[in-house]
Amino acid sequence: MTSCGHITEYKSKYGTNQFRIIHAYFIAASSDNARRRKGKSGVCHTCRFPSFRLHACLYCVYFGCYTTKHIHEHAFSKNHNLAADMTYGTIFCFECGDYVYDKELESIAQIQNEKAAKSLGLKSYNFIAWEPTEVEVEILRQNPKRRKVENKSTIGLRGLINLGNTCFMNCIVQSLIHTPVLRDFFLADKHNCQMTSVEAQQCLVCEMARLFQEFYSGNRTPHIPYRLLHLVWTNARHLAGYEQQDAHEFLIAALDVLHRHCKGYSDNKCLSINKFFTGRNGMTSGNPHHCNCIIDQIFTGGLQSDVTCQECNNVSTTIDPIWDISLDLGPGAPIPNALLNVNNSSSSPSSGFSNSPGTYEPTSLLDCLKRFTKPEHLGSSAKIKCSTCHSYQESTKQLTMKKLPIVACFHLKRFEHSTGLHKKISTFVSFPEELDMTPFMSSSRNNTNGYRNQIVQESAKGLSCDNKYSLFAVVNHMGTIECGHYTCFIRQHKDQWFKCDDHLITKATLNEVLKSEGYLLFYHKQILEYQQ
Amino acid sequence: FLCLQLMDSLPFSHLNGDLDHETLVSDVMYELIDDVTLGLCFEVHRACKNGTLFLGDTDPKSQREHELVDRAGVDVFGHVPTKKQFECVCPNCQRNLAASRFAPHLEKCMGMGRNSSRIANRRQAAMAKENESSRMSVLGDDSADDDNDLDWSYHVDRKIKKLKKDKSTHSPRRNKFNRFHKNGDSSSDRSATPEPGLSYEHLSQEERKQILVNTCGVISEHTKKMCAKSQKCHQHTDDQRVKVRQYLLGQSMVVDEDTTIDIDSLDDVDSSQSLRDNLWEGGSNASSPADSTSTNNSTGSKKRNGPKSAKLKKKKSRYGSDPRSSPFDFD
Numbered sequence: 017m018t019s020c021g022h023i024t025e026y027k028s029k030y031g032t033n034q035f036r037i038i039h040a041y042f043i044a045a046s047s048d049n050a051r052r053r054k055g056k057s058g059v060c061h062t063c064r065f066p067s068f069r070l071h072a073c074l075y076c077v078y079f080g081c082y083t084t085k086h087i088h089e090h091a092f093s094k095n096h097n098l099a100a101d102m103t104y105g106t107i108f109c110f111e112c113g114d115y116v117y118d119k120e121l122e123s124i125a126q127i128q129n130e131k132a133a134k135s136l137g138l139k140s141y142n143f144i145a146w147e148p149t150e151v152e153v154e155i156l157r158q159n160p161k162r163r164k165v166e167n168k169s170t171i172g173l174r175g176l177i178n179l180g181n182t183c184f185m186n187c188i189v190q191s192l193i194h195t196p197v198l199r200d201f202f203l204a205d206k207h208n209c210q211m212t213s214v215e216a217q218q219c220l221v222c223e224m225a226r227l228f229q230e231f232y233s234g235n236r237t238p239h240i241p242y243r244l245l246h247l248v249w250t251n252a253r254h255l256a257g258y259e260q261q262d263a264h265e266f267l268i269a270a271l272d273v274l275h276r277h278c279k280g281y282s283d284n285k286c287l288s289i290n291k292f293f294t295g296r297n298g299m300t301s302g303n304p305h306h307c308n309c310i311i312d313q314i315f316t317g318g319l320q321s322d323v324t325c326q327e328c329n330n331v332s333t334t335i336d337p338i339w340d341i342s343l344d345l346g347p348g349a350p351i352p353n354a355l356l357n358v359n360n361s362s363s364s365p366s367s368g369f370s371n372s373p374g375t376y377e378p379t380s381l382l383d384c385l386k387r388f389t390k391p392e393h394l395g396s397s398a399k400i401k402c403s404t405c406h407s408y409q410e411s412t413k414q415l416t417m418k419k420l421p422i423v424a425c426f427h428l429k430r431f432e433h434s435t436g437l438h439k440k441i442s443t444f445v446s447f448p449e450e451l452d453m454t455p456f457m458s459s460s461r462n463n464t465n466g467y468r469n470q471i472v473q474e475s476a477k478g479l480s481c482d483n484k485y486s487l488f489a490v491v492n493h494m495g496t497i498e499c500g501h502y503t504c505f506i507r508q509h510k511d512q513w514f515k516c517d518d519h520l521i522t523k524a525t526l527n528e529v530l531k532s533e534g535y536l537l538f539y540h541k542q543i544l545e546y547q548q
Numbered sequence: 549f550l551c552l553q554l555m556d557s558l559p560f561s562h563l564n565g566d567l568d569h570e571t572l573v574s575d576v577m578y579e580l581i582d583d584v585t586l587g588l589c590f591e592v593h594r595a596c597k598n599g600t601l602f603l604g605d606t607d608p609k610s611q612r613e614h615e616l617v618d619r620a621g622v623d624v625f626g627h628v629p630t631k632k633q634f635e636c637v638c639p640n641c642q643r644n645l646a647a648s649r650f651a652p653h654l655e656k657c658m659g660m661g662r663n664s665s666r667i668a669n670r671r672q673a674a675m676a677k678e679n680e681s682s683r684m685s686v687l688g689d690d691s692a693d694d695d696n697d698l699d700w701s702y703h704v705d706r707k708i709k710k711l712k713k714d715k716s717t718h719s720p721r722r723n724k725f726n727r728f729h730k731n732g733d734s735s736s737d738r739s740a741t742p743e744p745g746l747s748y749e750h751l752s753q754e755e756r757k758q759i760l761v762n763t764c765g766v767i768s769e770h771t772k773k774m775c776a777k778s779q780k781c782h783q784h785t786d787d788q789r790v791k792v793r794q795y796l797l798g799q800s801m802v803v804d805e806d807t808t809i810d811i812d813s814l815d816d817v818d819s820s821q822s823l824r825d826n827l828w829e830g831g832s833n834a835s836s837p838a839d840s841t842s843t844n845n846s847t848g849s850k851k852r853n854g855p856k857s858a859k860l861k862k863k864k865s866r867y868g869s870d871p872r873s874s875p876f877d878f879d
Contacts, residue, residue, distance in 0.1 A: 068582050103583055106590050117594055153600060162606040169606070169614045170624050177634050180651030234614055236625040240647045242636040246654060520629055523618045 019118040022109050026074065026098055027120070035100070035121055038072050039128045042079075043105045046131035058102065062086040071099035071108060163234055167509055174231045175238035175519030179245055183518055184263040187504040188270060189241060190516045191489040191538055192224075193231050194506040197422055201310050202228040210279065220247050220270075221277045238519035248273065263491050263502050264340070264427045264536055271311055271339055278309030315339045318419035320458045323400060324391075324412050330404035335418050340425040343384035345441045346432065347377050381426060381447040381537065389416050389456045416458040422544065424453070424485055426537040431497055440497045447490075447537050449526065453483040485539035493535045505529040748774045748796070756796050766792050 040046050045054040059066045060081045067081040075096035080087030087099050088110065097110040105125045109116045126144075133141035148156060165172045172194070176186040192198060201207075202225050211219050223244055230239050249255060252269040319338045324331050378384045391414040394400070399408040430441045454460060488507040493500050503517045505524055515524040595601040617626040634647035640657045748756055748767070759765055764775040766784040774792070775784055 068579070069586065101586075101590075103586055104590055106594075115590070115593060115597075117597060148600065148603070153598070153603065156603050157599075160607045162604065162610055163614075164604075164606050166606065168616050169611070170616050171614055173616075173624055175623070177647045179647060180649055180653075182651050234610075236627070238634070240634055240636050240650075242647065242650045242654075243639060245651060246639045246658075249654065249658065514624065521624045523616070523624060 020109050020112045020116045022097060022111050023107065023116060023118045023121070027118075030075075032120060032124055035074060036124050036128070038074070038100060039105050039125050040131075042072055043100065043102050044125070044128035044132040046128050047135055060084075060086055062089070070102040072102055074098040074100060074107070163232070165232070165508070167512065170236065171234055172232055172508055173514060173521050174235065175516070175521050177238050177240045178518040179240070179242060181261065182241075182245060183502040184261050184266055185241070185245060185248070186518055187263055187491045187502045187516065187536075188267045189227065189244070190504050190506050191267075191491060191536070192270075193228065194489060194508065195314070195423055195538070196488070196540055197314050197544070198310065199228065203232065206310070207278075211277075218247065218250065219277050220244075220251060220273045223247050224274060251277075262431070263493070264342075267425065267536065268339060271315055275307075275309055275311040278311060279307060312337075314422045315425070317341075317417060317421035317424065320416050320418035322414045322416070322461070323394075324414070325400075325402035325405065325409050326411055327407065327409040328402060328405040330402055332403065339421075340427050341385075341388065342427040342429055343378075343381075343388055344429055345378060345384070345443060345445065377443060379443065379445060381445060381451070381534075384426075384428070384445065385453075385456050389414065414461065416461050417453060417456050418458045420453055420457070420483060420541070422541050424539045424541075426539070428535055428537070430493065430533075430535055438497055440493075440495075440500075442533065445534055447487065447530070447534055449487050449530065450542075451485040451487070451539055452481070453485060454481060457483060482541075482543060482545070484542045486542050487529075487537065488540045489536075489538035490529055490532060490534055491536035491538075492532050494533075502535075505532065753797070760793055760796065764789060765796075767795075 041050045042054050042058065045051045057079070058070060059079065060070060061078050062080055063084065063086060065081065067083065069082040070079050071082055071087040072079050073087070073090060073094075073096050075098070076094070078087075078090050078094075078096075079102065080090050080099075082088075082101075091097055091099065091110040098107055099110070100107050101115075105128075106115050107118065107121065108114070130141040133139075163171055176189060178186065205225075207221050207225050209216055209219050209222050216222060227239075227241070227244065248266075248270060251273045255261075255266065255269050316337050316339060318335045319341075320333060320335045322331050322333050376383075378387055391412045394411050394413055396410055398410075400411050401407070402409050402411070426447075428445055432439060432441060489504060491502060491504040493502050495501055503515060505513055505515055505528070507513050511526070513524045513526055513529050515522050515528070592601065616624050618624070619626075622628055635644055636647045636650055637644055638650070638653060638657055640654065643653075645653055748759070749772075751759070759774060762779075764777045764779055764781040764784050766775045766781075766788040767773065768775065775781060777783070779789070
């Protein structure tokens with residue numbers, strides 16, 4: 017720290033208490049009382065103006081402006097050569113003619129800042145930017161080699177060898193490696209393996225950590241993920257053997273194994289933290305496996321299902337934890353006229369499917385989401401016993417998002433098997449770079465009669481809100497249902513996209529990404545809140 | 549801090565008694581902007597004074613080393629895509645093998661997948677019969693299935709399965725083949741663990757023809773030997789069988805680079821064509837119905853990746869210049 021001799025002199029003579037008081041009351045203003053004082057007396061003693069860049073003399077009670085040189089005059093005339101800026105507490109030394117930084121005084125200031133933030137109810141006091149200590153600064157100076165993830169650098173990019181039709185795995189690995197919060201977790205070495213040394217060889221999370229190390233190592237040859245394949249097949253036997261090699265299935269299986277291994281190998285039960293999942297009627301969806309591991313923190317969202325009894329309008333709510341949202345493609349069922357919102361007859365065609373009374377086929381992600389969250393009449397053959405009126409009634413069911421995950425994965429169901437029809441739906445479905453999930457949240461649900469007002473999707477570039485997402489990875493499948501190949505696009509930094517085709521990594525444009533067919537779409541929340 | 553001096557000249561209009569709503573709002577906004585800018589200036593100044601301002605920046609050498617390349621024909625590392633073979637060690641059996649064949653190997657090695665139990669059973673049966681006929685066990689199918697290095701083709705596997713019921717190691721074809729093999733082949737091919745393929749390089753055209761009449765004949769890239777299984781062998785495609793016949797018998801033929809070779813669309817020299825017809829009665833090339841043991845869409849669809857769609861991935865090089873590619877097993 018670059019202190020100056022004058023501060024040292026000052027401290028030996030006056031100690032630090034004076035500074036602490038000045039800071040507490042007039043700089044950080046760490047209590048209600050202090051804020052009032054600061055507001056009232058925060059003016060220049062010479063000109064009575066609450067100017068910009070007021071400074072407080074460290075020797076006596078004097079506040080003076082900087083730009084009109086009132087504080088300078090005071091310093092010169094009184095020989096009081098240290099003053100603190102009243103916005104940030106930075107100390108100006110008139111003898112040095114510059115701002116100086118003293119470690120001891122800074123730590124006192126930091127305590128006051130924390131108090132102030134706390135008293136205002138801000139959580140930011142818990143999160144301070146990292147700073148190297150003096151020793152660390154020296155180490156960094158002596159070792160100038162750096163490896164950073166930045167523009168124009170290949171750090172973080174690496175190809176993956178295809179082990180024999182394992183392109184589906186390679187794409188999922190690429191997507192996970194480039195998931196920002198997950199990447200930060202592993203590069204910060206946050207995984208403390210709970211397994212015994214014998215079992216640790218089987219820990220998929222440890223293997224994941226090693227994988228991150230490989231990717232950020234700066235190594236330019238492709239990585240051979242044979243150990244990963246072995247571990248996944250060992251822990252998810254249903255996947256092994258080429259019977260079902262769907263990238264989506266692999267993703268879910270991988271997340272599941274990672275989630276289990278986060279809490280230890282043999283212990284598959286996780287602590288149940290059900291606070292998030294309380295329904296409106298007080299019903300809880302008890303998922304004993306919901307835990308606080310990194311996978312759950314990142315990927316787990318809550319899907320709310322509301323079933324409304326047609327007779328008594330009672331709503332029965334359940335919330336299920338989900339890791340992804342699977343969206344149907346292809347023609348949908350005609351919507352009964354009763355459910356069409358009357359107001360929509362005059363809305364613009366772009367508002368989507370609610371206008372068309374007949375069958376329709378979604379051509380955008382938003383269309384898919386609208387269909388996913390629209391109220392569905394369950395029909396007379398699927399009557400449900402209502403708990404309120406105790407009779408079997410027809411009902412409507414509606415799905416909405418109760419809690420959004422940090423990373424939302426959308427699965428476009430292109431491979432259709434249900435009707436005995438085995439084909440791939442290759443319809444182009446457009447998807448946006450930025451997505452606002454607000455209209456699909458449970459909170460957007462109109463509660464009066466179970467029908468929801470269709471909210472036209474506003475431009476996502478508008479207001480900043482908690483439900484905005486940015487696209488960061490797209491997994492594509494090329495070919496037919498029998499024979500095909502997976503590739504993916506991943507995003508590094510804000511605007512750089514890369515195409516990953518097994519071991520071949522090339523630069524791509526956003527346009528290429530948005531024009532691709534899209535099978536799995538990964539979105540990341542734009543704003544992350546500090547958690548309790 | 550000169551820029552800050554300029555900012556200070558903005559009027560505090562509310563102190564002049566001017567209580568216009570809009571001016572108040574803009575005053576507050578300007579104050580906030582000033583404060584934030586000041587904070588940034590302090591941050592930079594402090595970092596500068598402490599010597600940490602550029603400490604985290606990448607050094608020029610590393611920058612050059614990891615510079616991203618954005619040129620046509622190369623990847624981001626500046627590498628031209630090559631068919632370099634990578635190797636790895638199987639965590640199950642500790643064997644060294646080519647990385648691109650790791651997955652099929654692992655499937656068998658771990659005893660999963662549809663074939664494994666069949667293989668295991670057959671192995672048992674073969675071992676029981678070992679005393680009866682030593683000749684059979686040497687080049688029996690089980691070792692071929694068991695050993696990892698033959699190429700594996702899932703897609704055709706299923707198709708062939710439908711056409712053929714039972715593959716017996718006692719089929720007449722196999723007998724014929726064994727006899728032939730013993731005659732023509734050097735014993736150097738025979739190692740302690742029997743190699744399942746046939747070495748062909750030293751064989752005459754006539755001898756090769758004979759092999760192609762009786763067996764699959766596809767040459768393994770890994771072992772460089774011809775496949776000794778029947779012409780309906782699961783592990784190779786009809787496509788490959790056609791190509792190996794082209795390669796071994798029609799040396800002057802040139803294959804078009806980019807197209808996938810379809811049996812039906814070959815427009816080759818006539819003599820080779822008829823020769824090939826005699827050597828191999830190929831099966832149909834119709835694609836198989838998708839495997840569907842799937843239940844419901846909601847749990848995720850079950851679909852397969854067959855062998856990589858060659859059209860999209862790889863260019864087949866002119867086999868004249870690169871004889872390793874066309875008729876051989878490819879990745």
